[in-house]
Amino acid sequence: MAFNSPPTDGADHCGSNGCPNGQNCFVYSGGTICQPFTPPPSYPATGANATVVSPPSWYLAGSYPSIRYTGSLENQTLNAACTTIPVPANSLYYQLIEFIVKIDMGGLFTNQLDEQFSSTLVQYRGNCAENFFCMPKGPVNTTASNFQSSVANVAGELPGTCQPVRAPGSACLGSTMCAGWHLHPDGTYNNDQYRCGPSSPLPANYSTSPAGFCQDMHAGQGNINTNYGSGVQRTARTYLLSTLLLFCLIFLYLWYRRMKMRQRQQAMRAEYDGAFDNTLAYASRGGVIRQPGKRH
Numbered sequence: 405m406a407f408n409s410p411p412t413d414g415a416d417h418c419g420s421n422g423c424p425n426g427q428n429c430f431v432y433s434g435g436t437i438c439q440p441f442t443p444p445p446s447y448p449a450t451g452a453n454a455t456v457v458s459p460p461s462w463y464l465a466g467s468y469p470s471i472r473y474t475g476s477l478e479n480q481t482l483n484a485a486c487t488t489i490p491v492p493a494n495s496l497y498y499q500l501i502e503f504i505v506k507i508d509m510g511g512l513f514t515n516q517l518d519e520q521f522s523s524t525l526v527q528y529r530g531n532c533a534e535n536f537f538c539m540p541k542g543p544v545n546t547t548a549s550n551f552q553s554s555v556a557n558v559a560g561e562l563p564g565t566c567q568p569v570r571a572p573g574s575a576c577l578g579s580t581m582c583a584g585w586h587l588h589p590d591g592t593y594n595n596d597q598y599r600c601g602p603s604s605p606l607p608a609n610y611s612t613s614p615a616g617f618c619q620d621m622h623a624g625q626g627n628i629n630t631n632y633g634s635g636v637q638r639t640a641r642t643y644l645l646s647t648l649l650l651f652c653l654i655f656l657y658l659w660y661r662r663m664k665m666r667q668r669q670q671a672m673r674a675e676y677d678g679a680f681d682n683t684l685a686y687a688s689r690g691g692v693i694r695q696p697g698k699r700h
Contacts, residue, residue, distance in 0.1 A: 407457065411435035414493035418464075429464045431471055431497070433490035433560030439463075441474070448477045448534060460531065462489055464500065471500070471526055477533040483565050486530045486538035490560035491523055501525050517578060517600045517616050524578030524600070532566035537581045540564040544577055572620040576600040582618035597623035 410432035411417055418429035423438035430439045441463060460475025471489055480486060491497050501522040518525040530538025540562040569583040576582055582598035601619040 407439045407461070408437065410461075411437050416492070416494045416496045418496070431462045431464060431490055431492055433492065435492050435494060436464075436496055443472075447472055462531075470504065471529075473531045475531060477531070480531055480533045480566055481536060482568065484532065486532050486564055486566050488527045488530045488538050488540060488560070488562040488564065491527060492560070498522055517576075517602055521578075524580075526578075526580055528578045529580040530564065530566070535569050535583070536566040537569055538562075538564045539567045539581075570598075570618050572598055572618050574618050576616055576618050592625075592627050593623050594625045597621040 407430070410430075412434040415435045417435060417437040423429050426440055426442070427438040428441040428443060429436050430441070439457075441457065443463070443465065447465070457474040460473060462471050462473055464470075465472045501518075504525060505518065528537050528539070532538050541564050542562070544559075544562065570576060570581055571583060574582075577600065579598070579600045582600055584593075584597050598618045598620055600616045602616045
């Protein structure tokens with residue numbers, strides 16, 4: 405399947421409404437464009453028939469916020485030739501990175517390089533197999549692009565070689581160089597969350613992306629909330645759940661009081677019935693029933 409020539413004008417040709425059915429938004433360093441494409445049922449796509457695009461490229465996966473590769477990753481292991489993920493010269497990449505930070509990194513995200521330099525979060529993943537990243541062959545000198553900027557101004561598709569992801573304490577340029585850099589698609593994580601943190605505080609007027617080191621987030625094991633509704637929606641849900649919980653507690657309290665009251669009533673009735681039975685038995689044996697407080 406051959407595609408049209410990649411755009412070179414830096415524009416987002418996918419648009420805010422996305423691509424029509426049967427097409428996906430492909431990411432190029434010169435912009436984005438919709439292309440006919442059917443995403444594979446699972447990722448990474450491996451096997452002899454995995455290459456469905458010629459030449460292979462990267463596309464946006466809508467079901468789970470990420471950039472994915474259309475080619476085979478079977479031989480993309482140690483020292484294999486690779487390229488970093490391209491960064492389009494428009495706001496689409498910035499928006500995607502912001503989305504990934506909110507969803508993929510969840511509450512585990514801290515003040516790391518990925519926050520100051522949105523270009524670093526997925527760029528070094530490249531077209532390498534799982535547990536590998538694309539290490540550029542030459543020095544990387546990217547203009548700073550923080551979350552206040554609408555454009556991620558960074559060089560795209562840097563050539564390099566696939567290298568194993570790095571352990572805590574190792575040098576890094578972005579979190580994709582560190583082991584366990586993202587959560588699983590179902591929102592679970594299992595104590596493998598490492599982030600690329602700056603080796604020193606960032607200067608006030610930084611112009612290049614500084615190096616950092618992989619930090620163990622000590623995330624443990626669990627599941628994050630992947631619901632990415634608006635703040636108003638989240639607040640409304642919180643109030644609703646709190647109200648429902650309050651009503652449940654009130655209902656349990658009233659039910660408990662009613663149950664205790666019934667138990668006391670049953671105990672008093674049993675005591676009265678017992679005393680009345682004893683009185684009748686005494687009268688049947690010839691005794692005289694005297695009313696309290698009266699004399700005969």
